[in-house]
Every structure is written in structure tokens, then in C-alpha cells.
Amino acid sequence: xxxxxSIGYKFTLRQAQGERWLCRGLFKxxxxxxxxxxxxxARYFQLAFLICLLLFGALARDFSLTGWQVxxxxxxxxxxxxxxxxxxxxxxRKNLQGYLSAFVTTCGLSILVRxxxxxxxxxxxxxxxxxxxxxxxxxxxxRGHILNPANLAAFSAFAWMPHAWLSPGQWGQETLTALWxxxxxxxxxxxxxxxxxSLAFLTAWLGLLALRLVWLGxxxxxxxxxWLHQAMNGAIILFAFFMISDPMTTPxxxxxxxxxxxxxxxTAFIWQYGLFHHQGxxxxxxxxxxxxxxxxxxxxxxRFDWRAG
Amino acid sequence: MLQIRFISHLARLTFIAGxxxxxxxxxxxxxxxxxxxxxxxNEASQVILVRDGNRSVISMLNDYRGPLHDFALVVPVPQxxxxxxxxxxxxxxxxxxxxxxxxxxxxxxxxDPCPVGIQNRGIPEMMDGLQKNALPASVELKxxxxxxxxxxxxxxxxxVGEYDIVMLSAKQxxxxxxxxxxxxxxxxxxxxxALRPYIAQNMKFFVAKVNLKEQAATGxxxxxxxxxxxxxEKFMLxxxxxxxxxxxxxxxxxxAYVLTRNxxxxxxxxxxVKLPANDxxxxxxxxxxxxxxxxMFDHQAKQEAHRVVFTEYFxxxxxxxxxxxxxxxxxxxxQAGVFWLDGSDNSSGAQNALLTRLHVRYTPKTFPxxxxxxxxxxxxxxxxxYVVQNPFEGSIQQCRDKAANYSCENACQSYSGMHWQDYFExxxxxxxxxxxxxxxxxxxxxQATRYYExxxxxxxxxxxQTLMHYTGWNMSExxxxxxxRFSLNREQGVYQTHQKWWEKLFNKTxxxxxxx
Numbered sequence: 155x156x157x158x159x160s161i162g163y164k165f166t167l168r169q170a171q172g173e174r175w176l177c178r179g180l181f182k183x184x185x186x187x188x189x190x191x192x193x194x195x196a197r198y199f200q201l202a203f204l205i206c207l208l209l210f211g212a213l214a215r216d217f218s219l220t221g222w223q224v225x226x227x228x229x230x231x232x233x234x235x236x237x238x239x240x241x242x243x244x245x246x247r248k249n250l251q252g253y254l255s256a257f258v259t260t261c262g263l264s265i266l267v268r269x270x271x272x273x274x275x276x277x278x279x280x281x282x283x284x285x286x287x288x289x290x291x292x293x294x295x296x297r298g299h300i301l302n303p304a305n306l307a308a309f310s311a312f313a314w315m316p317h318a319w320l321s322p323g324q325w326g327q328e329t330l331t332a333l334w335x336x337x338x339x340x341x342x343x344x345x346x347x348x349x350x351x352s353l354a355f356l357t358a359w360l361g362l363l364a365l366r367l368v369w370l371g372x373x374x375x376x377x378x379x380x381w382l383h384q385a386m387n388g389a390i391i392l393f394a395f396f397m398i399s400d401p402m403t404t405p406x407x408x409x410x411x412x413x414x415x416x417x418x419x420x421t422a423f424i425w426q427y428g429l430f431h432h433q434g435x436x437x438x439x440x441x442x443x444x445x446x447x448x449x450x451x452x453x454x455x456x457r458f459d460w461r462a463g
Numbered sequence: 464m465l466q467i468r469f470i471s472h473l474a475r476l477t478f479i480a481g482x483x484x485x486x487x488x489x490x491x492x493x494x495x496x497x498x499x500x501x502x503x504x505n506e507a508s509q510v511i512l513v514r515d516g517n518r519s520v521i522s523m524l525n526d527y528r529g530p531l532h533d534f535a536l537v538v539p540v541p542q543x544x545x546x547x548x549x550x551x552x553x554x555x556x557x558x559x560x561x562x563x564x565x566x567x568x569x570x571x572x573x574x575d576p577c578p579v580g581i582q583n584r585g586i587p588e589m590m591d592g593l594q595k596n597a598l599p600a601s602v603e604l605k606x607x608x609x610x611x612x613x614x615x616x617x618x619x620x621x622x623v624g625e626y627d628i629v630m631l632s633a634k635q636x637x638x639x640x641x642x643x644x645x646x647x648x649x650x651x652x653x654x655x656x657a658l659r660p661y662i663a664q665n666m667k668f669f670v671a672k673v674n675l676k677e678q679a680a681t682g683x684x685x686x687x688x689x690x691x692x693x694x695x696e697k698f699m700l701x702x703x704x705x706x707x708x709x710x711x712x713x714x715x716x717x718x719a720y721v722l723t724r725n726x727x728x729x730x731x732x733x734x735x736v737k738l739p740a741n742d743x744x745x746x747x748x749x750x751x752x753x754x755x756x757x758x759m760f761d762h763q764a765k766q767e768a769h770r771v772v773f774t775e776y777f778x779x780x781x782x783x784x785x786x787x788x789x790x791x792x793x794x795x796x797x798q799a800g801v802f803w804l805d806g807s808d809n810s811s812g813a814q815n816a817l818l819t820r821l822h823v824r825y826t827p828k829t830f831p832x833x834x835x836x837x838x839x840x841x842x843x844x845x846x847x848x849y850v851v852q853n854p855f856e857g858s859i860q861q862c863r864d865k866a867a868n869y870s871c872e873n874a875c876q877s878y879s880g881m882h883w884q885d886y887f888e889x890x891x892x893x894x895x896x897x898x899x900x901x902x903x904x905x906x907x908x909x910q911a912t913r914y915y916e917x918x919x920x921x922x923x924x925x926x927x928q929t930l931m932h933y934t935g936w937n938m939s940e941x942x943x944x945x946x947x948r949f950s951l952n953r954e955q956g957v958y959q960t961h962q963k964w965w966e967k968l969f970n971k972t973x974x975x976x977x978x979x
Contacts, residue, residue, distance in 0.1 A: 173479045201852070215734070216734075216736040216737060220843070232971055245520065247902070268839070268841070269840075269841055270840070270843040272840050309613045316840060317840050317842075318840055319726070319839035319840045319841060321729060321735070321839070322731045323729065323731055323732055323735060323772075324730070324735075325729050325732060325735050326733075326734035326770065326771070327733070327734075328770070358796050367664065369663065370659070370660040370663040371636075371656075371659040371663050372656075372659070372660050373653075373658055376831060379828075379831040380831045380832055383732075383831045383832060384732075384832075387732075429696065430695075430696035431696070432837050
């Protein structure tokens with residue numbers, strides 16, 4: 155597999171070109187980066203950022219997560235992925251890229267789910283990875299899994315899995331943390347051209363929160379403080395950029411995607427502020443995931459390919 | 464005029480510092496040595512919150528010290544509370560809850576690092592000595608017309624204990640504020656604006672004032688806690704109402720004892736963190752543990768910029784280890800509002816109730832929203848427990864002297880004497896026994912040397928660094944706290960104390976009780 159080498163070469167070539175543009179005074183860093191990066195499987199970026207967030211969370215945010223839970227989740231996710239790939243004789247079964255999704259799911263799972271026992275993380279990893287092969291819809295090139303593995307794991311931990319729970323406030327509401335997440339998330343979603351879904355969700359969600367505060371009649375300065383407090387919630391930013399932005403489980407057509415993200419935000423808002431339950435976005439995404447095939451049938455577009463970007 | 468007091472102001476409490484009561488220490492391998500109860504935090508509101516499904520029972524205790532006719536209380540509640548849903552709580556339960564879940568100090572003692580002679584496994588009487596030495600020394604310390612015009616309606620009105628209670632529903636916050644003023648309540652500025660969001664959420668208002676006749680009849684000098692039971696999907700505490708006139712930067716404390724059936728409780732809209740705990744600290748903190756704990760909490764709260772909810776305790780109510788006080792009995796838990804304990808069990812044994820003690824230090828600026836809670840599936844017991852490990856009082860020289868004064872010959876003679884049937888092998892055995900005994904004594908001196916020169920200094924240094932990390936104190940602040948000066952021995956990396964001879968003699972220092 156020469157993917158890494160070819161990536162390295164392209165970077166070198168682009169860097170050289172970049173230097174020439176710089177000499178001519180035509181260097182535009184943003185366009186330079188955006189032209190260079192799409193060649194790489196976006197999951198490498200996703201993975202790198204998720205590892206950073208996991209480390210930051212575990213070391214600086216008091217995550218009650220143990221190394222054994224992460225290791226067992228990793229082993230279980232890779233083993234389950236291997237089992238299904240070899241069982242179905244899939245072409246990527248012996249390639250690293252065939253297992254990227256397992257790595258990403260392990261990180262997502264570890265960041266989101268908490269447990270006081272060791273078996274929960276590997277069990278959810280197994281369930282999440284298996285769902286990719288069991289819950290599929292469509293035919294030919296458009297066939298694909300329905301549920302986002304990390305979302306299924308998070309929903310299971312919230313709804314029915316014993317000894318498992320989610321900590322909605324675990325990231326705190328600090329501006330700096332939120333901005334870092336926003337920046338990293340923007341890069342990843344830019345890579346997979348799914349920034350629209352993140353932006354649509356955040357706009358709808360934060361808009362609804364703002365409308366609620368205005369309707370409740372809070373004095374303006376307090377309403378702004380409350381809205382900022384809700385907007386800076388790391389868990390929401392993480393959800394917007396690392397879960398609902400999954401190109402495989404969101405509608406392929408842009409219009410459909412934006413409408414879909416808005417539906418998720420409205421459902422999440424009703425769940426959380428109308429029915430007073432927790433984990434609105436996670437629950438709403440799980441419910442709306444089952445409608446993605448319908449969106450794709452109505453708004454037709456070629457299915458996303460990780461390597462094409 | 465009645466002075467209105469909102470929820471977070473109502474329960475400022477000062478407890479008389481409890482005596483260091485010994486508790487169940489059976490399952491504990493160290494010994495309970497002290498606790499830091501709420502008497503430390505004079506501005507701390509205390510609430511007992513019992514929650515399962517959509518049922519809640521809330522008990523609130525206040526430390527109001529002004530004239531009783533001035534006292535009034537307004538609490539937003541999700542529904543109209545009928546007379547049967549409100550009762551007088553038991554103040555003693557707050558004391559019990561506090562005592563049981565207070566941060567605690569556990570004390571251990573080092574064994575004698577100089578086990579002269581006892582390594583000689585051939586000598587039975589010395590094995591007895593080893594078992595005796597292995598036992599640590601025990602220390603057991605633990606509201607017409609005008610109303611309609613205002614949009615306010617009195618949904619219910621009744622008297623419970625010494626409190627006259629009205630349940631109000633309102634359409635306009637201005638109307639509510641006017642009603643309260645017309646009825647003799649003195650409203651703080653900004654009250655209408657603060658009440659508006661609660662009215663928009665269709666919440667009702669529980670308004671209580673003291674009925675002086677009834678109060679006199681009770682014979683007690685303080686206001687007893689109010690307890691109410693209701694059903695609501697909202698698992699929250701309306702802390703914002705208490706912040707109307709608060710200084711935006713002045714922190715207030717809230718201690719919530721949350722009793723649940725399935726797991727630990729944490730905040731749903733703020734970060735919940737566990738306080739640093741369960742590390743070894745310098746034995747000197749034992750003398751002023753409460754000062755240490757207060758300094759540590761202050762430091763940790765500042766470090767988190769008053770933006771987090773701290774977990775101080777989470778434990779199954781059935782037991783404790785170590786116990787700062789006896790776990791609450793079935794009867795006490797039912798009085799606290801634990802409604803699921805119906806059944807035939809007696810008060811003894813494990814209770815199906817989990818206690819989460821949350822300590823929040825908040826400012827109006829850092830806690831813009833009311834406090835929302837969520838029950839997790841976490842059942843892993845956790846507590847703020849600090850450990851002091853007392854060094855063995857001795858020295859290398861004492862160990863050498865002990866070894867020199869120990870007669871291996873005599874010990875071996877007495878041993879062999881017990882086994883008279885081995886008479887014919889006695890001579891050879893005594894030689895082996897003496898040799899083994901002397902090797903054992905050499906090993907004991909080596910072990911004592913390692914203990915006094917390496918292990919103990921390293922441990923003391925680590926303990927000092929932990930104390931610095933916990934409290935944010937620098938060296939001079941630590942010296943003031945402990946009441947002794949330290950110097951770093953560069954060769955050994957050890958902090959050495961320098962006490963005046965009279966300080967050593969009288970075992971006290973002038974600055975010991977002074978807060979750093």
C-alpha cells in the first residue's frame with residue numbers, strides 16, 4: 155500500500171508549488187491547503203483529531219475512562235470489522251483503510267460513553283461495527299449502512315445498556331475548548347464536503363435556543379449569557395462536527411442534507427426542552443437515521459467515497 | 464414588611480462542628496481520623512433532593528437569623544402543591560446527611576522498619592511478635608378581584624407547622640411582583656424580570672411566611688426545614704432566583720444531597736468533576752484538617768473558575784468505609800423522602816438508596832442557568848478521603864542498638880529448648896539458628912536504613928508536593944499551616960522540619976491554628 159508515500163509526494167510537490175507562489179506574492183495559504191488535502195482519506199484527519207480530543211478529555215476534563223476500556227473497545231471494534239470483512243470477502247479486508255472506521259468508532263465511543271464496568275465499551279464497539287454490516291439499504295453503488303456507529307453506541311448507552319451512561323456536561327462550556335473543537339471540526343467537515351450539514355444543524359439548534367430564551371422573556375444580558383453558555387457546550391460542537399457530519403449516513407444531496415440536519419435539530423430541541431429529557435441530538439439523529447434512504451431516493455446523488463473526498 | 468428570601472438564600476446554615484465521632488470501621492483497613500462538615504462553609508445552602516422516575520422530594524433548610532416576622536420564601540415549583548404535598552422536615556436529617564458524607568481523613572501508622580530478629584522464621588515467639596507489630600495502633604476519631612386584575616390567582620392556601628403557605632399562579636411577572644408587594648412582601652429589585660421566565664414555563668410559586676403563633680407553639684428557636692413532594696420531568700434546582708441581588712462575582716455555596724435508586728447524579732448542563740482525593744498528605748494536616756479542606760476547596764473552585772459542580776461523595780447508603788458517621792437508617796431515609804423503600808424489611812441492613820453529595824460554588828456570572836441534573840448508571844462508590852501515614856518513630860541508630868542488644872544466642876537457646884526431642888541435633892541447630900538470626904538483624908538494619916534515608920524522605924517529599932498541588936500553597940504558606948519551618952536537603956531531596964526546642968517539648972507552635 156503506497157497511499158502514505160503518494161500522500162507524502164503530493165505534499166512535497168504542492169509545497170514546492172506553494173513556495174513558488176509565495177515568491178510571486180500569490181500565495182494563499184487557505185486555497186493551498188484546500189487543494190492539497192482532499193487527496194487524503196478524511197478519516198485520517200478525523201482520527202487524529204478524535205485522538206487529540208480523547209487525550210484532552212481524559213487528561214484535562216476528568217473523564218472517568220480507563221485505558222482498559224479504550225483498549226478493549228479497540229480490540230473489539232477491529233475484531234468485529236475483521237470478522238465481517240473476511241466473512242463477506244470484502245476487498246479492503248487486508249488493508250489499513252478497511253479498518254479506519256473501527257479506529258474512528260473506538261475513539262468516538264471512548265469520548266462519549268462512560269461505564270463503571272469493563273465489558274460495556276467492547277460490547278458497544280461490537281454492536282456499532284456490526285450495525286454497519288447488518289443495517290444496510292439500497293442497491294449497487296448506493297448500498298450502504300444506515301446508522302452512524304458512534305451514534306448507535308451513544309444511543310444504546312443512553313437508552314438501554316446497563317452500566318453505561320453519557321455525560322452531557324463533560325466538556326464544560328469553555329470558549330477556548332469550544333473554539334478548538336470548532337476549528338478541528340471545520341477542517342474535517344471541509345475535507346468530506348459536509349460542513350453544510352454541521353452548519354445547518356448548529357444554525358437550527360442555536361436559533362431555536364435563542365428563540366426559546368426570547369420567548370421566556372429573559373432580560374437581554376442574561377439571555378445572551380445563557381445562550382453563549384448553551385452554544386459553547388463542547389458536546390454539541392462535537393456532535394455537529396464529528397457525528398451528524400458522517401458522509402456515509404447523511405443524505406447525499408446537499409438540499410436534503412440541510413433539511414435533514416434541520417429536522418434533527420428541531421426534534422432534539424423538542425426532546426430536550428419540550429419533553430425535558432436528556433441527549434436530544436443523539437436521540438434525534440438515531441431516529442432520523444432511518445429516514446436517510448428515503449431522502450436519498452427523493453434527492454438522488456452519487457454515494458460518497460472516502461478516498462475521493 | 465416581610466423580607467423576601469429566595470431559595471439559595473434560605474438555607475444558609477451553620478452547624479456546630481460535630482464531635483469526631485467514631486463510626487463503623489470494621490471493613491476499613493485504616494482508621495477514621497477526622498471530617499470536614501458544612502460548618503466550614505457558612506454561606507452554604509443545603510438541599511436534600513430525592514429523585515426516582517418523575518417523582519421528587521425536596522427538603523430545604525434555612526439559617527435565617529433575623530426577626531421571624533420578616534421571613535418569607537418564594538420557590539418556583541412545576542405544579543400547584545396541595546397541603547398533603549408539603550410538610551415540615553427534620554433538621555436533624557441534614558446534620559446526619561452532612562456527617563455521613565463529609566470529606567474524611569484516614570490515618571495509618573507505619574510498621575516498625577527495624578524487624579530485628581523476626582526474619583528468623585525458625586523462632587515461633589518472634590512470629591508472635593511480628594503479628595503483634597503488624598497490627599496498626601488504633602485511633603478512632605467521625606395567595607378576589609384585584610388579584611384577577613393582576614393576573615395572579617391563589618391556587619391554594621394552608622398552614623403547615625409554623626409556615627403560612629400560598630400557592631400562586633401568575634400570568635404576568637409584573638402582576639406577581641405587585642401582588643407580593645400588596646400582600647406585604649418586600650421584593651428585591653429585578654424580581655419581576657427574574658420571575659418572568661418561570662411564569663412563561665407555566666411554573667407555580669410556593670410562597671411561605673412564618674405564622675408567629677404557630678411558631679411559638681413549636682417551642683423551637685429556629686425555622687424548621689420545609690419538605691415538598693411533587694411529580695415533574697424536570698430534575699433541577701432553581702438556583703438563579705437566589706442570585707437577583709447577588710454580587711456577580713461573589714461566590715455562593717450550595718451543597719446538595721441527592722438520593723437516587725440507580726446511580727450517581729451529575730449536572731446535565733455544567734461540568735461535574737470529582738475533587739482531588741485519596742492521596743497521602745503530610746501527617747501535620749491532621750491537626751487542622753478542616754482548614755486544609757477549606758483551602759483545598761477554595762483553590763480547586765478557583766482553578767475551575769467557579770464553573771463546575773464538584774462531587775464530594777457518592778456511596779451506597781447501606782455502608783461506608785471509613786464511616787464519618789453511621790449510614791442513615793431506613794426510617795431516616797424515609798423521613799428524608801426516599802419513597803421507594805416500601806416493604807417489609809427492617810431498618811437494619813443495606814438500603815436501596817444511593818447518596819450523591821454535590822458541592823457547587825457559583826457566581827451569577829458563571830452559572831447563568833438553573834442547575835439541571837441527570838442520573839447516571841454509575842454505581843462505583845467514591846469519596847473525598849485523605850490519608851495520613853504516620854512515620855514510625857525511631858532512627859537507624861535505635862535500630863542498630865536494638866540489633867546489638869538482641870541476643871540471638873539466647874533466642875535460639877530458648878527455641879531449641881522447646882524441642883527437647885531434637886536434643887541430639889541441638890548443637891548443630893543452634894549454630895544455624897544464630898547465623899540466620901544475625902543475618903536477619905543485618906537485614907533489619909539495612910531495611911531501617913532504606914526506610915529512614917530513602918523511602919520515608921521520598922514519601923514526605925511526595926506528600927508535600929501533593930499538598931501544594933491540592934491547595935496551591937507555596938512553601939511558606941505550608942510552613943505557616945503546619946507551624947514548622949522546612950528546608951530542602953539537597954542530598955536526600957528531603958524536606959526537614961526545624962522546630963525550636965521548646966516547640967518540640969510542648970509539641971505545639973504559635974502559628975498552628977492560623978490560616979495561611
